Amino acid sequence: MCPRAVALSFLFAWISAVANGDPSQGVSLPEPCLPGHPCMLALISDNPVTLRCPGAPHQGPLRLKTRMLRGDLRILDPSVEDSGIYTCRRGDAMLAYYEVDFQDAGRLHISHASLGKPPLANTTVELAGGDQRQLFTAWARWQPCDRCGGPGERKRVGFCYAQLASRPQGPLPCGLAGRGLPQRGPELRVESCEVPCDRAYTLSRDEWGKAPLLVITRYRALPYASARLRCPTASIYRYKDPVYWQEGPTALTWLDLHQRNGSISLDKATGGGTLLLSSWNGTDAGYYQCYMGGRLVGRFLVTPPRVLAPAPELTRAYSAIESLVVGLAIFLIFLLFLSILQSCRRKPGTIMA
Structure with a gap:
């Protein structure tokens, strides 16, 4: 197997593993990176991530956007500036080592097959000194169709990688490949799908339905203001249980919202995990539900002021x-x-005095 294939096979295995982790903690890396075997990882900014550290102390000084979870480091809202080396130590012992490239979610390129928008093409860049680097997208596997029994969509996420001609070890995330490279962000590929509802899917929905959803988030929207509805446990990295939205009984897909070109849209940075209501004028009032794997996980009621x-x-x-x-x-x-x-x-027998 070529070095490029070896490096990318780790990426795909990592994405598959983290997608099945604890959804409430964002992405959680499956195995720690040890000295001598550093992990060079590509992630997307604005999406929470948890870096594991075996046997780590549970306390320590942290920045505002991070917190400790049983010794693991959770970065709540990573930015491009948070890219770099993360190490976990106990005394002189190195417990974990990560070299992370948080790629800019603001440059996330979304392409939908039904709209005829192609993914980014591979490009070759010639650097000073005559050295060449090839920029390409390393794709994770497709998520399953986000719903059954009707038109749905499936997605897969991709990260920017660079292959240096003089580096036989394999490609690097673009942010770790050195300076002088053109700006290229991560990608999200979307395509339409339609699958039948099999028995396993129906049983999982019935089992979920036994526990009623009692928490409903309310928004009293101001005129011409915007609202962000964040679906609980949703993550751009998750392979299983993809997220989708409904407005009442109406499905809200990337394709439909693009063709509608209205005030409702799906947030690119979170891969559709957040629903955006912009320039609210009262016509978008109502209930919005988000589902994961066909199971209701969040419901939002948006109303005008004083009408609830x-x-x-x-x-x-x-x-x-x-x-x-x-x-x-x-x-x-x-x-x-x-x-x-x-x-x-x-x-x-009691005598009153």
Whole structure:
């Protein structure tokens, strides 16, 4: 196998592994990188990532955008400036080593097959001194279709890599390949798909439905303001359980929103994990749901100021809570009445003074 294929095979295995990690922690790298075997990783800014460190202490001085999770380092909102070397130490012992290239999400190139937009082409750059580097996109595998039983979409993410002609070890993420390279960002490829709902998919939805979703995020949108609806647990890197959105019963796909060209759009930086409502004028009021793998994980109610109709789920929940409080109050009053009655009752043989 050629050096380029060896290097990229690690990338694809890494993306597959992190996609199945704990979704609440963002991306979590599967194995630590040890001295002598440094990991050179390409990631995308604005998307949380967790760097693992085996046997690390659970506390230490951290920046505002990072936190410790059982000894692992979570970067909440990485930027391009956060690219560099990350090491985890216990005394003089090196526990983990990462060299990370956070590629600019603002330069994320999205191409949709149905719109005729092609991915970025490979380019060859000639540097000072006559050295050449080839820039290309290293693609992860396709995610499954985001929904079944109707038109859906599937995605795959790609990272900018550079192959140096004089470096036989293999390609490097563009941000780690040195200066003098033209600006090239990561990619997101989208295409339409349609798959039937098999039995496993139906069972997973039924099992999820046994646990009701009680939390609904409310937004009171101001006129001509914008709102960002972030789907819980969604990640641009996730392979399993891709995210998709609905406005009521209407599916919101990359293709439909592009053709509609309205005030609703999917956020490029998060790969569609965030729904954007721009220049809100009241026509976009209503419920917005996000699903992962066909399971409801978030619901948002967007209304004008001072107009906030409770959701049916909330109405039932409030009614149940009200009934519980009233019943508890009646029970306490009954106990109080019994205690007063007991204290006023004279014992047999007691003589009043």
